Amino acid sequence: MKVSTQKSFRAVHTWTGLVAGLFLFIAFYAGSVSVFVHELMSWQQQGELRQATSLDRAQPLIDQFLAQTPEAAHGFSLVLPGHHGPELSLYWYNEQSGAQQKIQWQGDELSHAPARQDFVSLIYDLHFTAGLPRLFGTYLFGIVCILYGLALVSGVVIYAPVFFKDLFALRFGQSLKRVWQDAHNLIGVLSLPFHILFAWSGAVLTIGFVLLAPFQFLVYDGKLLEILEPEFEVVAHVEPTGVKVPLLPVTELLAKAQATLPELEIESLYYHDAGDQNGNVTFYGQIHSQALTQSGVVVLNASTAEVLGQLTPEQFRPGTTFLRGLQSLHYGNFAEYPVKWLYFLLGLAGAFLFYSGNLMWIEARRKAGDVLQPRSIRFLTALTNGSCIGAMAGVSGLFLAGTLLPEALHAKVYFALFGLALLWAFIRPAVQARRELLLLTALLTLLIPLAGYLHSGEQLLSALLQGHWIRFGVDATALGMAAAFWRLSRI
Template sequence: MNAKTLKTWLSVHSGIGIAAGLLLFIAFYAGALTLFHHEIEEWSAAAEPPAGPPPTLADAQRLLDGVLAQAPKMAADIRLQLPHDGHGLRAYGQDPATKTWRSFELGADGQPREQQDRGELGEFIHRLHYTVGIPGAWGTYTMGVVSLLYGLALVSGLVIYLPVLARDLFALRWGRNLKRLWQDAHNAVGLLSLPFHIVFAWSGAVLCIGTLLLAPFQFLVFEGKLLALIGPQAGFSRPVQASGTPAPPLKVEQLVAAATRAAPGLEVERLHLRHHGDAAAQVEADGAVHERHLSRAVRVELSGTTGALLHEVQRPASYSSGTALLRGLQNLHYGDFGGLALRWVYFVLALAGAFLFYSGNLLWVESRRKHQQAAQPRRASVMARLTLGVALGCIAGISALFVGTRVLGPDRFADAVQPVYFAVLALCVLWALVRPLPKAAFELCVAAAALTGCIALADAAMLGPRLLRGDLLLWTVDLTALLGAALLLLLARATRRRARNGAPHSVWALGA
């Protein structure tokens, strides 16, 4: 490859990386934690009194009847989440009378109790993963576009690195040239985890903006009929028209029994009821089967009055190619197919991905340094400050949420989850913008390390007896937090050492 072509590819790679790197850092760091969404929810509730006996299908029926008595118009479209994998019993849907989504749980008195739309820790981190904090659907669409750019950055990086693949793959050249060391680490992490990054980029784009990408075909080629054709394969509900004739609906227990007869081995996790109480009522039973396939998801569509099977059962062994592709991408993206060990592998890969974007931004800053003059380009300084503020602010903000949840409890802290995260993030960005850059880098590393280490301290202070009894979940969270704090302190130490002894005209030097 000639020098001009290589320079062009390098410009594409670095330009895209800078444009998307900060958002991708947040997505990957939050995504690493999202892999343990249920464990985080269980950790959050560790200080709460033990729950009563697990809810039954009779409780689910009682909840459904009570909700429809309070809001009868929700019978047109309501979902009933059955207890499974850490999820509790819940009924939810859009109330046609108010055009708002409402969610209900069963209270201690056996009556439905409406849940408030709160920002619980696990759910907020999950939402942060696919929206990076941008409100509404715009956050999801933004991350879909960023995923496309991310894929292009992977291709351009591979083109650049292929000529030196055999020679430099495992080269980590230690010495005074820190830029070369960071470059070696960046290249090695990127190339060794390339298959996973390809999956993340592809699946991220499909999951976030897949429907938007189909829009031209929907309206220009298939005359508005495309979604009706592929909707059931993609997991969308088929349209249902009410007959206007009342009919007694089947009980929850009967619907679950009908679904398991149609799909032996199915563990029903959710019932989606439409036009409940109408002669044309339909029910979708979603759940999972224990089969040796990438996806375990099953969908059974039943009549809500007779329990008769309306359409072919969607299960892994009989998926269409489109369904297999979409379900497979979902499971590949979240690592849902290999158990706990695979999730830890994904956790490490996600953190390595965050490092990839952080180091890429720092390499961009360093490559624009003027080696023989004190005055440095303003754009390099601004990007260095934003990288520090956003990356370390994200880490500090999420750690602060863990600490606040443990100290105040999940119920009292729920309304503060989002404000606290954005306040910490904004404070870190502001600190990086106003302080001398090398001092800000050291101070923000220490602050992020302190907040991360405080997760273990908060557990020890609030739940000391459970820690002493060897609670595995608490020990896992606390040891992970302490390891993260230690790594951040090592980064702070290296940052201060470079500020004192590194190149005098670097943006990281104390004299810069």
């Protein structure tokens, strides 16, 4: 390869990595945690006195909600007790306010609160928004994924000639930059197939429709979405008649859906045009099988329980199979715990990859410059330490808030810790700031088992002896992560 060509690829790799690296660090770190999203919900709820809401209260919940908010009849979701918590929850997107609402029973009255403000949902959202406003953050991450792909391709082109020569070389006796570079290259090469998958699937899942725009307007004369629409529908859309009819009770509809597809483990219902003669309800759930995609769907008329359609993984159309399969591969929603732990480790390794990439560039520029360092180098150093370590401290703080504080305060805890870390990184010398922030993160992570004990009264050893594997797994992992943060602070 010509020297000029190699320099061009090196420049692409460096700058795409620097621009996208900080966002990707947060995405990978939060993503590694959110692999266990259902387990974290169970961990948070252990020790609480709340009982699972009876399904008999589902229809009164819907009736009272629609009586108060008739405009919501166009579309709303009902989440059943189970993986998503012990209580019935109704979700509705308020177009006037532009926010999603969560409605639950509070005694005999309905409580309205912003949706997705609990700590588990916040960690999940960090994976594809980095804490930015949801719509803006999602589209921004789609662009970041494209830059991520460019960094991967250019990195392979640059280092392909020495992949096998220096693959397992970890030269601890040499400079700090050499140690970071060896670790960066090792992790990058060994996890390359997964990173290609994450970059590609991340772009498709965030800005897939934007990527289709050239084909929509230049190839298919504006008709591509019409062609694709049947690929992702279980039943064709039918306009409401305007004829009002009563809804069948939720329990009756559930029984019909379960009889229609017995293997479906129903998790949620989506009502469309509720109360209209053509209104329907879609039942979403899981079908445990060996297939990559395990989701199933049943659609009934909401007033007559007539079966309008059903869909299992074996019946998926090519487009649905592709999209659902891509989602399963991206989130690790298959093959149970071996894959979940693999994705957890890959997420942490990916976060290290982006952090170490920035540190290598900073170290190289520092050695090339004078003792005082240019302002740009100091700025990037503080930004890297503050945002990366601040995100880790914020996630640990979310675990503490999730067990000890009301949901409304969870986001405030994360952003307070993230902002504090960022400020600290800018006002303190770089090396001291990194060590102090890592020690703070270690302390916050170490407190997670204690917070769990205060919440449930169950110690780590007791959880192990009594077979409470989720509590034991979360607390043991927190202790291991705290030890790792402490060890990193000593380097």
